[in-house]
Amino acid sequence: MIVIEDRQSLDSWVEQSRMWGGKVGFIPTMGALHEGHLALVREAKKTCTQTIVSIFVNPTQFGPEEDFSQYPRTFEKDRALLEEIACDAVFLPSPEVIYPPGGQTYVAVEPLASQLCGASRPGHFQGVATVVTILLNLVRPHAAYFGVKDYQQLTLIKQMVRDLAMAVEVVGVPIVREEDGLALSSRNRYLTAKERQQATALYKALLAAQSLFKNGELKAIKLEKAARKILYESGIEQIDYVEVRHRKTLACQLSVEDPVMLIAAKVGKTRLIDNMVLST
Ligand code: AMP
Numbered sequence: 626m627i628v629i630e631d632r633q634s635l636d637s638w639v640e641q642s643r644m645w646g647g648k649v650g651f652i653p654t655m656g657a658l659h660e661g662h663l664a665l666v667r668e669a670k671k672t673c674t675q676t677i678v679s680i681f682v683n684p685t686q687f688g689p690e691e692d693f694s695q696y697p698r699t700f701e702k703d704r705a706l707l708e709e710i711a712c713d714a715v716f717l718p719s720p721e722v723i724y725p726p727g728g729q730t731y732v733a734v735e736p737l738a739s740q741l742c743g744a745s746r747p748g749h750f751q752g753v754a755t756v757v758t759i760l761l762n763l764v765r766p767h768a769a770y771f772g773v774k775d776y777q778q779l780t781l782i783k784q785m786v787r788d789l790a791m792a793v794e795v796v797g798v799p800i801v802r803e804e805d806g807l808a809l810s811s812r813n814r815y816l817t818a819k820e821r822q823q824a825t826a827l828y829k830a831l832l833a834a835q836s837l838f839k840n841g842e843l844k845a846i847k848l849e850k851a852a853r854k855i856l857y858e859s860g861i862e863q864i865d866y867v868e869v870r871h872r873k874t875l876a877c878q879l880s881v882e883d884p885v886m887l888i889a890a891k892v893g894k895t896r897l898i899d900n901m902v903l904s905t
Contacts, residue, residue, distance in 0.1 A: 626704070626707055626708050626711075626712055626713060626714060626715060627713070627714045627715075628704070628714075628715050628717055629677075629714055629715070629716045629717065630716075630717050630718065630719070630722070631718075631722060632718075632722055632763065635716060635763060635764070638677075638714055639764060639765050642674070642675040642677075642713075643765070647674040647675055648672065648673045648674050648675070648767045648768070649673060649674075649675050649676075649677065649764070649765070649766040649767050649768075650669030650670070650672070650673030650675070650676045650677070650766060650767070650768050650769075650770060651669075651676075651677050651678075651679070651760070651761070651764045651766035651768070651769045651770070652665045652666055652669060652676065652677070652678045652679070652769070652770045653678075653679045653681070653756075653757060653760050653769065653771075654678055654679065654680055654681075655680065655681065655682045655683065655696065655811065656680040656681075656682065656697070656698060656699060656700065656703050656811075657696070657697035657698070657699050657703070657811035657814075658680075658699075658702070658703045658706050658707070658811075659801075659809045659810075659811065660801050660809055661772055661774060661800070661801040661808070661809040661810070662678075662772075663706060663710055664772075664798055664799075664801045665770040665771070665772060665798050666678060666707070666710055666712050666770075667710065668770055668796065668798045669768065669770050669796075670710075670711070670712075672768070673767070673768060675713045675714070676712050676713050676714070677712075677713060677714040677715070677716055677764060677766070678707055678712055678714075678715050678716070679715070679716040679717075679718070679760055679764070680700065680703060680715060680716070680717050681716075681717075681718055681723060681756070681760070682696050682698065683723070683752060683753070683756040684720065684752075685724075685748070685751075685752035685755060685756065686748075686749050686750075686752030686753050686756065687749075687752070688746055688747065688748065688749065691746075692812075696811075697811055697814065700717070703715075716760075716763075716764065718763075723756065723759055723760070724759075730755075731751055731754075731755045732751065732754040732755045732758050732785060732789075733751050733754070734750065734754050734781045734784055734785050734788070737750070737777070737780065737781050737784060737875065738750035738751060738754065738781060740777075740875065741777050741866060741868065741870075741875070741887060741889070742777055742865075742889055742898065743777070744866075745865050745866075745889070750777075750778070750781055753778055753781070753782075754781060754782070754785050757769075757782055757785070758785070758789075758791075761791060761793055766793055767793065767794065768793065768794040768795075768796055769782075769793050769794070769795055769796070770796045770798055771795065771796070771797060771798070772797070772798055772800065772801075773797045773798060773799050773800050773900070774800045774801075774808050774809075774810070774898070774899070774900075775898070776885060776887055776898075776900040777875065777887065779795070779797050780873075780874075780875050782795055783795050800899075800900075802828065805825045805828075806825055806828030806829065806832075807821075807824050807825050807827070807828060808827075808828070808897075808898075808899050810897065812895050812896070812897065813895075813897075815893075815894065815895040816892060816893065816895055817893060820892045820893040820895065823859050823860050823861055823892050824892045824897055825859075826855055826856050826858075826859035826861055827856070827861075827888050827890065827897060827899040828899060829855050829859075830851075830852035830853070830855040830856050830867070830888060831852065831886055831888065831899060831900070831901035832901070833851050833852060833855055834848045834849075834851055834852045834869070834886045834901070834903060835886070835901055835903045835905075837851055838881070838884065838903040838904070839903075839904075843880045843881050843882075844879070844880060844881075845868075845869040845877075845878055845879055845880070845881050845884070846879075848869050848881070848884075848886065848903070849867045849868060849869060849886075852867045852886060852888065853867050856888075856890055861890050861891075861892055863890060863891035864888075864889075864890045865889035865890055865891070865896070866887070866888070866889050867886070867887075867888050867890075868886070868887050869881050869884045869885070869886050869887075869903070870884065870885055870887060871883060871884065871885075872884060872885045872902055872904075881903070883904065884902070884903045884904070885900055885901065885902045885903065886900060886901055886903055887899075887900040888900065
């Protein structure tokens, strides 16, 4: 596996990979890789001739009070994991490669970026949309892979690619979970043993809402209330949101149709997110 750090090396790798009809699959990450990330690489390898993962802890998507400086950076382990599954290349840019001095442009996907996670993390999705645009322009992949775990992010990127007529296929990959249902996340390592136990309530809350929906409950407020109850009962009090939205547009609905439930809550100091399409 080749490790690429600068733009020139990336350009030649991309040129070569696209030659003779090669299909490039791209997986943007912030590192601290786990099975969730590897599932994206495995999905890419099914149809792409070359796969490239980027590892970049993007400063512009962290708020001033968030964990940018503490975010886990485990490059040697990440590299070994990627080698093991025969990923072809890893792009490891410095902040200057992504944001050359003097930049003035950003990407705003509104109003999608200001809702849900965007409401409590102002600027987060502008940072995400901008860095993903820059990365897509640098890597020029045929397909880019994102986890359904970050549902709002995936929806926003699909919207952006459509709005800006970007020539890339966006592929969503299902959530990889621990055996007890907790969605894998680089931030799970912050949880204490007790919090780790409490964190399973997010999945249980989603399952409860799904079961209610399947039994005919169509009122968003009832589904949300049932999920909240499970979170409270497990001792999770800092709930950012529990919302049922339209699966494709994330529009609010009183009486739900094709719904997804999205949850964000703090377990101790760690903010976790999860979601479930209720009809599946
Ligand atoms: P991150 O490194 O957290 O920015 O995540 C990089 C990509 O991996 C994003 O597209 C995430 O949605 C995806 N991802 C993270 N955790 C999971 C998971 N448990 N299952 C599937 N995809 C995931």
